[in-house]
Amino acid sequence: MTVLNEYLLSQHHISEQELGTQLSKLHSYQCLTLGKSPFDSGMVCLRLWKLWQHVRPNNFSRLHIIATAKEPLSQQQIQEVLAEHPEYDDLAQQLLAQYPPAISGIHRLIYPSERLTVDLCFGDAVDDLMVGQPPIINPEPVKSESLSFAVIGAGIAGLSIADAFTRRGYAITLIEQDEPLAGASGNPKALLLSKLPKLERVSNNLQTLGALSTARWWSYWAPNVVTHSGALLEASAEDLEKIKNYPDDMVQLLQPEDVQTRMELITPHAQMFMPRAIVINPKAIRDHVLSSAQVTLVKQHVAALHKSPDNHWLLLDSNGVCIAKKTHVIIANAKDSERLCPTLPPLTVIRGQMSWIESNSSSDFALGYGGYAVNDGEKLILGSSFMRDDMDLTLREGEHQSNLELFKQAFPKNAATLPHTHSWQGRVSLRALPRDSMPIVGEVSQMQGIYALTGLGSKGFSFAPLCAELLAAQIFEEALPLPTTLILALSAHRFIKKERIRKPYYTPPQDN
Missing domain, CATH: 3.40.50.150 (Vaccinia Virus protein VP39)
Incomplete structure (x- = not known):
């Protein structure tokens, strides 16, 4: 045997x-x-x-x-x-x-x-x-010919959904009104780095689990997505207490002299070195997903969704012309999700401006503090501003200065070597967040067959791949990749108030 x-x-x-x-x-x-x-x-x-x-x-x-x-x-x-x-x-x-x-x-x-x-x-x-x-x-075979899928939005949310579905063998029509990564996902680089929760809470921390998943999967799936591994994160007294029991392959404490020796950075503060933090190239993810023969990219604006008599969803343009007809539609277009799905929770717009200049350091590094910095040997990228309810896409000198000031507080001597912000370049994008800052994942209320992956805020690259895997598992009735409490916290229905049945007040009998 x-x-x-x-x-x-x-x-x-x-x-x-x-x-x-x-x-x-x-x-x-x-x-x-x-x-x-x-x-x-x-x-x-x-x-x-x-x-x-x-x-x-x-x-x-x-x-x-x-x-x-x-x-x-x-x-x-x-x-x-x-x-x-x-x-x-x-x-x-x-x-x-x-x-x-x-x-x-x-x-x-x-x-x-x-x-x-x-x-x-x-x-x-x-x-x-x-x-x-x-x-x-061992579930019954799915009749794939009866299922068809469209994804609206080709940022990291839409690309992650397309990837999760095509890995299962399903074809995806990916609909984008502009270009893939035209929105908040289109920055030159993305840093996946976050403060760690207390160890006993980590199994329900979406950002930690999501960032680990993105790093694990994309490091293995495609050789050119991850451009740098390991990052420094400024350590507070509270952080030092939290990380005591974490393994070394999650976090290590570095003193200022260690930071200077290893990374040519001068800081007065102790830093946490996070070995599993990564910097990724968003365009490499885009190219990998779109290279699949199972993905069809359609550049159109979806103005409305209508249910057909045969129980399919019609995706219509502004003239009422049908762009696609599908059994399932996944909404992944950030703030615009509300327009197509009025029953979704409201989303707040966050303006973020990233800054970059020519690098003056030969050492690659990634840093987290009040902001973040990524040096890839060619550019030093600093980010990012956080302006609530501001939809202006114009570059602002003041936000370049704010990004510089945050870097200066953490690494003053390195910041002093940078040129004046007049010469800086940058990019502005808009993110969307629900009021509890957690993504919205799942079937949309009162719209059977319509699903959403939206509200990722500034953490799209940490959240989207794992949330897309969750959404695919829900649709195809597979084992789920997250604990029940976290799945409920992501539900598209979580803000719907349950109707309370009021009991009638007691009325004493009346004397005749």
């Missing part, structure tokens, strides 16, 4: 041969989910992966493994264990390439060319798994 066969019989009451037969008979668009597999050293995942490679049919079917570890091993520990099994070296290297830090949370690993998804549920996230969930979920 093989090790895998023994495991499957003891944990899932199915033999290796029976599971292999089920996998080999999967239809296109069907996903077999193997739930609650103890992760331990990772060898169970690798053996299941090897079985999948041997029996998988040549179609759009997928395997989804959910593995759990209440006390997860670090990447170094996993690497040492896997080194003892050289016969799995190729798969082990792929597993390690996406292996997350050993902190609580649902960490989704996605291998598109393998048609494989692995959810590593660490720490507190193990408790959030559905009680009584069957170990093997």
Whole structure:
């Protein structure tokens, strides 16, 4: 009896041969989910992966493994264990390439060319798994020919949705009134860096989980998206208390002299070095997504949505001409989402101005403070202003100066070497936020078949890929990549007040 066969019989009451037969008979668009597999050293995942490679049919079917570890091993520990099994070296290297830090949370690993998804549920996230969930979920095949999808908006939200759906084999019509990345997602670089929450709260912190997901996926999926890894974040006394129990591959404390030695930066303050923070090139994501034969880009303005008698949605231009007819429409066009979907929560517009100048430093770096700075050897990029309810797209000298002042407060000696702001260049974009600053993800109220991924604010590159994966999982009824409490916090219905049924006041009987 093989090790895998023994495991499957003891944990899932199915033999290796029976599971292999089920996998080999999967239809296109069907996903077999193997739930609650103890992760331990990772060898169970690798053996299941090897079985999948041997029996998988040549179609759009997928395997989804959910593995759990209440006390997860670090990447170094996993690497040492896997080194003892050289016969799995190729798969082990792929597993390690996406292996997350050993902190609580649902960490989704996605291998598109393998048609494989692995959810590593660490720490507190193990408790959030559905009680009584069957170990093997093998849904009925989806009739893909009856489903059709359009996405309105080609910023990072729309591109992430297109990517999530095409990885599942579905075609997407991506509709953009301007050019892809014309809005807030179109800055030269994006820095994914955030303050860490208390460790016991990290499994429900969307920004941390989202930034880790974006870094993990895009580092693996495309070689030219991530342009720099690691960033400094100014440390307050509160931050120093929060990071005490985090692993070193999440955060390290650097003293000012260490910062100067490593990055040619002079600061009077201690800094947190975040190894998993990244700088990404948005255009590389755009090019990767649009290169898919499953994505059709249509440059049109969608003026209205109408439901047809055959239960499809008609996407109409300003003259009432039909641009597309689809069963499902996903709205991903920031503030303009409200115009198409009046039942969505209201969004506030935030103006942000980024500044850049020619770099005077040969050292690449990424910094977070009251603002942020990215130096790529060619440009020093500083950002970004935050002007609520301001829709003016004109560059302002005053906001260049504000960006400089924030940099000066954190790194005064480096700021003193920069030229006057008269010579600076920049870009203005508008972001949209709901009142609780959390994205809106899910089906729109009173509009069956219309979904939204919007309200990402300035954190689109941290939020969008993971939220798009959540939206796809909801639509196709798959295992979800986030805990229940966080999913409810993102719901498009979360601001709808429940109608209270008022009890009638007591009326005493009247004397005759």
